Amino acid sequence: MKRYKLIIVGLAMLVTAAASAQIINVKAKVPFSFAVGSSMLPAGEYSLQSLGFGHALAIRNRDANVTKLVLSNVCQSRTAAKNRLIFHRYGSSYFLSRIWTEGSSFGYEVPTSAREKEMARNYPTEEVVLLALNR
Numbered sequence: 157m158k159r160y161k162l163i164i165v166g167l168a169m170l171v172t173a174a175a176s177a178q179i180i181n182v183k184a185k186v187p188f189s190f191a192v193g194s195s196m197l198p199a200g201e202y203s204l205q206s207l208g209f210g211h212a213l214a215i216r217n218r219d220a221n222v223t224k225l226v227l228s229n230v231c232q233s234r235t236a237a238k239n240r241l242i243f244h245r246y247g248s249s250y251f252l253s254r255i256w257t258e259g260s261s262f263g264y265e266v267p268t269s270a271r272e273k274e275m276a277r278n279y280p281t282e283e284v285v286l287l288a289l290n291r
Contacts, residue, residue, distance in 0.1 A: 179208075180205060181203075182239045183203045183204070183288060186241070191251045193224070197217060202215055204255060204288070207225075239256065239290065240285050243286070251272045253283075
């Protein structure tokens with residue numbers, strides 16, 4: 157009997173996690189190089205896709221033949237009016253921070269890297285918003 161209860165609780169947790177996950181499949185032109193985690197990505201046209209397990213994202217720049225996989229966190233706000241990429245800018249350095257999808261109150265938040273924390277101590281934070289299109 158205890159085993160069946162554990163299975164039911166486990167399934168309920170999976171369903172809850174899946175329901176809170178949003179599917180991302182957008183593209184955006186990023187006019188500056190930026191950091192994601194410990195990687196620097198060049199300016200260019202990017203596609204961003206959720207990978208369907210956990211909160212993993214694939215960030216691709218086909219022109220530069222670059223793909224970065226990122227484990228993100230869920231964040232919540234009021235319903236997003238547009239698909240948006242939010243960057244933090246410190247001096248001339250940009251860091252991808254959050255991704256919002258139109259019509260959803262849930263988004264993806266990229267964990268803050270050690271480099272970004274260091275930059276935040278030395279420069280004021282400016283938020284840069286880029287609109288993204290559905291693919």
